[in-house]
Amino acid sequence: MTEDTSHGAEALTVGDLLALPATVNVETAGRAFGIGRTTAYQLARTGKFPCQVVRAGRAFRVVTADLRRVLGVEQPNEQAPAA
Numbered sequence: 001m002t003e004d005t006s007h008g009a010e011a012l013t014v015g016d017l018l019a020l021p022a023t024v025n026v027e028t029a030g031r032a033f034g035i036g037r038t039t040a041y042q043l044a045r046t047g048k049f050p051c052q053v054v055r056a057g058r059a060f061r062v063v064t065a066d067l068r069r070v071l072g073v074e075q076p077n078e079q080a081p082a083a
Contacts, residue, residue, distance in 0.1 A: 010031065011031060011032075011034060012028070012031050012032045014073055017032060017064075017067070017068055017071065017073045018068075018073065018075060018076070020064045020067075021064065022063070022064055022065075023054065023061040023062060023063055023064060024061070024062050024064055024067070025059075025060070025061065025062070026040045026041055026044045026049070026053065026060045026061075026062055027040060027041075028062070029049070029051070029062035029067050032067060032071060033050060033071075041060070044060045044062075045060075049062070050070055051063065051066040051067045051069070051070040052066040
């Protein structure tokens, strides 16, 4: 991971994004967008986060597939094309 000195947290690389589980917390997703924890949670609470957020009780989870789609990061094909 690379250091994001503007927020004091590490920014996520493409490799980091591809290694994420199916959902992540809002703080992790915010790092992918280069926004801080407080702003990320404000956006999630107001329904303005830039990708799909699922609320489970008091917790917010960001759908990783949508996070990657919004950022334009595609999962590489694991199967080689048929010859």
